Amino acid sequence: MVFDANIPIYLQIMKDFKKQIIAGNYKSGEKIASVRELAVSYGVNPNTVQRSLSELEREGLLYSERTSGRFITKDEELLKQLKSAYAIELLDVCIKQLQELQFDKEAILKQMKERLENE
Amino acid sequence: MSDTIIKATGLNKSFGNKQVLKNVSFTCKGGSIVGLLGPNGSGKTTLIKILTGLITGYEGDVQINGHAIGVKTKETVSFLPDEPYFADWMKVKDALHIFADLYRDFDYMRCLEIMQRFQIDERMRIKTMSKGTKEKFQLALVMSRHAKLIVLDEPIGGVDPAAREVILDTILSNYREDQTILIATHLIADIERIFDSVLFIKNGEIILDDNVEELRSETNKSIDELFREKFKY
Structure with missing residues (x-):
């Protein structure tokens, strides 16, 4: 590391x-x-x-x-929380950057959906 | 971490007109790895020579493990100087025997293990070793003593970056919880991740004495960066 x-x-x-x-x-x-x-x-x-x-x-x-x-x-509940907290942290970075580029909620969701479907 | 292993109070040392240590005071806790950092000529080596009993005639007081510097402290201190100290005619085996004779706390088997990692053979002649191999061999000897305090003067100075990794690894895997390691160096970036705390020495004065993780969180800077700031020409 x-x-x-x-x-x-x-x-x-x-x-x-x-x-x-x-x-x-x-x-x-x-x-x-x-x-x-x-x-x-x-x-x-x-x-x-x-x-x-x-x-x-x-x-x-x-x-x-x-x-x-x-x-x-x-503690499975805690492990679930950990996973979700980590995902939120990563998503927040991505969302913030898109918002800075004037993407609104709909546009972000649309992009995200298309990206996931085409992956 | 436990008791204080080094306690220096008001150290002053001059060579002729030049004062090389100015009112140096600090303590080191047992079970820690401490970096003694300063550029060439800052007083690092003088301070180390006082701790290892090689220089006398200074003002102030130093205690190691509660004892004044002397025969008693030489037993508790294992020292790697910044220059090789073996005679050229010696074989590795001769040097091993000298260490085993001189130091009751010398662990022969451990030394052989470390030497194996460094690919140093007992039959090798010291004369034919490269500078880097000599340094590694001396490190193996010094790290194989069960000494309370290990003092390393520029342990990674003469080796390439790949060998530095192996040396740091050797220090980490061979150091025991009841030992303290004082490492004098100016190659900070390579080694700062193994320190607990650092002492910055500038023109014979201690200008910073702090825990490295606290420094990083307070300043958002690496120790290397802090060093460059404090020692700007």
Whole structure:
């Protein structure tokens, strides 16, 4: 993974985790690698990884069991929300740009529909 | 992170008329990776030589793991200087034996493992090694000590970008949670993702001492960019 050095790295790792969960690379209830292993594979400081995982835990996406490690949440509702929040984030970028080009709601929907049908 | 590993208070050092360290004070927490960043001639190497006991005759106080600099602290500090220090006649094996004799905390097996990654063979002669290979070999030796404090002076200075990756990887995968690593460098972009905090040193003074993630979120800038700003000619 290539990091943007202008943005805190722990935020970028959190985002990467969320993407991996959405993409199905992590399954619900799956055990994740240790802080040390993740630090080596991301090529970053272990304390940075620790911070990302703590934040993800606070958001409920991970849970830890004292002796056996950290796991992806089994809360299906939360996973659904995560997926939808991510889609909204991407759509917002696209909609905003189209609005700047004076596309109204109908025009955007029309374009979107045509694009999806012709894909 | 735990206790303070380095505590420097009011360090002043002059060579002749030139004051190279001016009232330098800082602390480093145990279990962290700290970048000591400054251009050539800023006082980095002088500061490191004080920490490693190679320079005396300074004002102020330094403690490492609660002890004044001396025999006791040499045992707790593993040091990679910015120049090779082996004699040309030596083979890799000779250097390994020297380390094993000198340092009780030297982990021979670990060193062999790291050397394997660097494709360094025990039978190689130090004389015939390239500059980059010599640096990697010294890094392998220094990282194989279970020292509380590891001080690396320009660990990626003489190697190409691909080898830098391997070196950073080696540092990350071999550093233990109870160790602190102080890395002096001016190649910031390549290495800033492994730091916890940074010290900027300019003309012998510490001008910035902060956590890197806080700096990024406060300024929306990389450490490399901040460095370029602070050290503009």
